[in-house]
Amino acid sequence: MEIEEFFRMDRWPNSYCPGCGNGIVMNCMHRAMRDMVNLDRLVMVGGIGCSARIDGYVFSDAIHTTHGRAIAFATGIKLGNPELDVIVIGGDGDIGAIGGNHLINAARRNMDLLVICVNNWIYGMTGGQISPASPHECMSTTTPLGNPEYSFEFVKLVAECGANYAARWSITHPFQLVNCLKTAFQKKGFRFVEVLSICPTGFGRNNKINEPAELYKFLKEKTYIMKDENRIAVNLDGKFPLGEFANIDRESYIESLKKIRG
Ligand SMILES: Cc1ncc(C[n+]2csc(CCOP(=O)(O)OP(=O)(O)O)c2C)c(N)n1
Ligand code: SF4
Numbered sequence: 642m643e644i645e646e647f648f649r650m651d652r653w654p655n656s657y658c659p660g661c662g663n664g665i666v667m668n669c670m671h672r673a674m675r676d677m678v679n680l681d682r683l684v685m686v687g688g689i690g691c692s693a694r695i696d697g698y699v700f701s702d703a704i705h706t707t708h709g710r711a712i713a714f715a716t717g718i719k720l721g722n723p724e725l726d727v728i729v730i731g732g733d734g735d736i737g738a739i740g741g742n743h744l745i746n747a748a749r750r751n752m753d754l755l756v757i758c759v760n761n762w763i764y765g766m767t768g769g770q771i772s773p774a775s776p777h778e779c780m781s782t783t784t785p786l787g788n789p790e791y792s793f794e795f796v797k798l799v800a801e802c803g804a805n806y807a808a809r810w811s812i813t814h815p816f817q818l819v820n821c822l823k824t825a826f827q828k829k830g831f832r833f834v835e836v837l838s839i840c841p842t843g844f845g846r847n848n849k850i851n852e853p854a855e856l857y858k859f860l861k862e863k864t865y866i867m868k869d870e871n872r873i874a875v876n877l878d879g880k881f882p883l884g885e886f887a888n889i890d891r892e893s894y895i896e897s898l899k900k901i902r903g
Contacts, residue, residue, distance in 0.1 A: 642675040648698050655698060656691075660853025662838030663692050665812040666759055669836075670695075672815075673822035683726045686715040688740060690732040691766045692759035692838070709739030712747045715754050723753070723895050726826075733760040733774035737795050741773070744795070744833075748802035751830040752894045757822075758795060758833065761840035769843030776879070780847040796835050800887035805830030807887040811837035813861040814883060821885075830893035837864060837881060 644650075648671065657663050680701045687696035689708035696703040706714040711729045719727045729736070736744055736758045747754060763781060764770040771781040771788050774795065778787040800807040806825050810818040818836060825832040837860060839845065845856045867882035892900075 642671075642678075642680075644671055647671045647675055647678075647680070647700055649700050652698055656694060658840075658842045660839070660841045660856070661691065661765075662761060662812045662836075662840070663695060663759065665815060666692065666757075666836055666838060667695055667698065669812075669815050669818045669822060670699075670757075672819045674826060677823070677826060678726065682724065683728065684715075684718055686711045686718065686727060686729045688731045688735040689766070690735045690764070691840075692761070693731040693735050695730045695759075709735055709741075710743065711735065712740060712743040712752075712754065712756065716743075716747060716752055719753055719895070727754050728826075729754055729756040731758060732765065732772075733758060733762065733795070734764040734770075734772040737793055738773050741793075745798065745802050748799040748804040748831045748833065750894045751803055751805055751891055753829055753831070755825050755832045755834070758835045759838045760795070760835050761838040761844060763840050763843040763847075765840040765843040769840070769847050779844070780849075781844075782847060796833065796886040799831065799833045803831075803891060804833050804887055805889055805891055805893065806832035806834075806885070808833070808885045809835040809837065809881065810883050811860060811864050811881075812839065813837075813857060813864060814866075817866075817883070824888075828890075829896065830891060837883075 683701035685696035685699050685703040687693035688711035715727045715729045760774050762775045770783040773793045796807045796809045808821045839856045841853045850856045864881045867884045
């Protein structure tokens with residue numbers, strides 16, 4: 642499928658700042674899904690935030706929901722018509738902060754959804770406030786002296802809750818990200834892909850990494866591809882392990898519902 646068939650090119654140019662990581666996320670989504678997705682059967686669900694707006698650029702049905710409620714809406718859509726492929730997309734603030742309760746409960750249920758969480762370590766759209774994923778001591782508009790909090794690791798959280806698939810990649814590893822999205826797209830149950838990304842406007846500016854290319858390099862230096870035995874390791878030297886944190890085939894919510902209802 643050509644890029645013009647996958648994205649609504651009539652909406653170009655898009656709303657993203659120059660150097661925003663969302664462009665690479667969208668590119669990888671296209672490369673992963675162009676050969677396997679049936680756009681007539683796909684529903685994209687976004688909440689609020691810059692990355693949540695990706696849902697409106699894909700040439701499928703899409704619903705832009707309220708802040709933090711994308712997973713709840715997506716659950717309703719999937720239960721209403723289990724034949725649909727439902728993908729939730731959004732940021733660390735939308736999915737992991739206000740939406741955190743929906744996230745852990747969807748993982749516990751092993752709800753048949755693919756959730757793509759673009760983690761740029763910040764609330765981008767509203768001007769760069771910290772989120773529960775922001776690194777300890779980072780600067781933001783709400784922590785001008787440095788972030789006193791420690792961050793969630795969403796991939797470990799959802800893996801612990803019972804998700805069938807949990808993986809973290811970065812826009813600095815596009816080929817691995819494409820393969821990961823392909824795997825996640827084809828599985829059943831709850832699938833969670835965290836994509837570390839850059840927000841030059843919100844995160845970069847506040848942390849004095851002004852150029853998108855510099856920020857990209859910074860992100861690359863902050864990540865490493867983990868070996869299997871490191872799955873439970875906490876960020877070594879403040880670095881983020883990349884790879885699969887869970888890849889199992891527990892009965893999905895839809896499967897157990899069918900079994901119980903007969
Ligand atoms: C109930 C509610 N509270 C707050 C907001 C304001 N708001 C809009 S986007 C956003 C955060 C988005 O951050 P994130 O999900 O990390 O996405 P990003 O913009 O970084 O991609 C917030 C708090 C809102 N729209 N609705
Ligand atoms: S504010 Fe950040 S996340 Fe939003 S479009 Fe600009 S660079 Fe991207």
